[in-house]
Amino acid sequence: MVLPVTHSRRFVITALTILTATFAAAGCGSSSGNDNASRPPGGSASRPPAESVSAPPGESTSPSHATQTAIVVDPCAGAPGTCTHVANTDVDGDGTPDQIGIAYATGRVTTIVAINGTRHSIAHSVTGVPYTDPTDIYRGAFLLSRAHGADLVLHLVDGSGNAEQFAVISWDGDRLVALPEPPRTNLTGAEQRGIWYLRSSHGGQDSVRCRQPGEIALTVLTAATSEGIAVPGGGRREENYYTFVGSSWQPTGSDNIADSSFSYMWDAHTSAFDCADQGVKP
Numbered sequence: 381m382v383l384p385v386t387h388s389r390r391f392v393i394t395a396l397t398i399l400t401a402t403f404a405a406a407g408c409g410s411s412s413g414n415d416n417a418s419r420p421p422g423g424s425a426s427r428p429p430a431e432s433v434s435a436p437p438g439e440s441t442s443p444s445h446a447t448q449t450a451i452v453v454d455p456c457a458g459a460p461g462t463c464t465h466v467a468n469t470d471v472d473g474d475g476t477p478d479q480i481g482i483a484y485a486t487g488r489v490t491t492i493v494a495i496n497g498t499r500h501s502i503a504h505s506v507t508g509v510p511y512t513d514p515t516d517i518y519r520g521a522f523l524l525s526r527a528h529g530a531d532l533v534l535h536l537v538d539g540s541g542n543a544e545q546f547a548v549i550s551w552d553g554d555r556l557v558a559l560p561e562p563p564r565t566n567l568t569g570a571e572q573r574g575i576w577y578l579r580s581s582h583g584g585q586d587s588v589r590c591r592q593p594g595e596i597a598l599t600v601l602t603a604a605t606s607e608g609i610a611v612p613g614g615g616r617r618e619e620n621y622y623t624f625v626g627s628s629w630q631p632t633g634s635d636n637i638a639d640s641s642f643s644y645m646w647d648a649h650t651s652a653f654d655c656a657d658q659g660v661k662p
Contacts, residue, residue, distance in 0.1 A: 450476040451497030459492055459501075461485025464514035467659030469521040471495065472551045473529030480521070480532060480659065482514035489517055489536055491549050493556060502556040504547055504574075509538040522655035525550055525559060525624035527593035530658040535649055536575070543577035543586075544648045562598050562622045562629040580648035583611070587648070590655035595623050595632065603642040615640045 456463035463483035471478045471493050481492040487510070490503040511517045521530035529551055537545035548559040558574035571577060578586040583603040591597050597619045604615035617639035622629040 450478075452479060453494045453497050453499065455479040455481030455492040455494040455499060456483065457499075459483040460488070460490060462512075462514060463490075463492070464518075465662045466514060466518040467521060468662055469530045469659035471521070471529055471532070473526060475528075477660075479662070480518070482518045482534070484510075484512050484514055484517065489534065489547075491532060491534065491556065493532075493549075493551075500556050502549055502558060504534075504536060504558070506536050506545070508545075509540050511535055511538065516649075519546070519649075519653060520655070520657040521659035522590055522653060523593035523658060524548060524588070524590065524596055524655070525594060531559065533653050535652075539580055539648070541581055543579050544652065546576040546578060546652065547574060548576060559624070560628060562596070562620065563631075564598075578648060578652050580646070580652070582606075583642075585642065585646055585648070587651065588653045588655070589619075590653075591621065595621060596629075597621050601639060601642050603644075604640055614638055615642050617641075 454465065456465055459481060461484050463481050465479060465481050467480045468477040469480065470476060471480070472495050476496075478496075479494040481494070483490040483492065487507060488503055488505050489510070490501055492499055492501045494500075517534050517536065519533040519535050521532055523529075524531040524533075525548075532549040534547045534549065535544065536547055539545070548561075549556055550559050551557075560573055561576040564577075576588075578588075580586070583606040585599075585601045587599045587601070589597040589599055598621075600616075600618040602611065602616050602618075604611055615638065616636065618636045619634060620631060621633045623632055624630070
């Protein structure tokens with residue numbers, strides 16, 4: 381049992397499991413371990429190991445190349461629960477668009493990416509107040525950890541006074557992986573690897589801003605007043621900058637300035653990731 385990060389006296393019990401699978405266009409593959417997968421030569425560094433499932437014999441699990449003719453398939457074919465083909469974008473970094481599907485079955489969100497005819501997937505188990513509509517879960521495709529190949533952002537659980545729970549799905553050479561969030565100092569409670577906890581209440585707002593492809597700013601904005609009482613020093617904006625190296629985010633700098641732009645009308649669901657969307661609707 382894991383308690384989500386919270387900034388109120390309420391705690392919601394959240395369970396998270398991350399499973400990865402690769403689906404061939406004709407059906408599911410067989411399980412195989414792969415703890416040493418790395419990004420393709422010339423790409424970014426390796427990601428945290430995750431369980432993977434290979435395609436059946438004759439079906440390649442390798443990313444396609446821009447010189448090849450991409451095979452387009454429905455990412456939702458055979459997906460569990462309610463699935464929507466939400467966007468097309470280049471996920472594996474080969475320069476050709478891939479097909480993205482989001483599926484929800486009770487307590488479980490599955491992200492499916494069809495790359496050159498082969499379906500790859502990663503699933504999160506969620507509790508609390510999860511989003512259930514695939515178009516609400518999917519928030520966009522952004523150049524967060526890599527300059528080439530978009531990462532997919534999901535809003536898994538509504539904070540309801542606690543921290544919002546997001547996931548960032550990336551590509552690691554032959555599989556989908558859930559990226560860890562950047563290191564934090566302003567959170568309390570238990571944290572689950574692979575979940576990004578972003579505050580949206582109690583006078584604090586956490587968000588992510590894309591500085592340039594492959595570099596992000598984690599922004600912490602605090603209000604000048606709290607429950608009608610002035611906060612000493614007024615509102616502040618703290619930004620910490622990161623690039624993804626190896627299997628974690630590495631700091632590249634920071635800034636801390638006075639800021640009075642805090643608004644209690646700010647919506648984390650639509651504004652938590654301030655980045656240019658690389659995806660297009662199918």
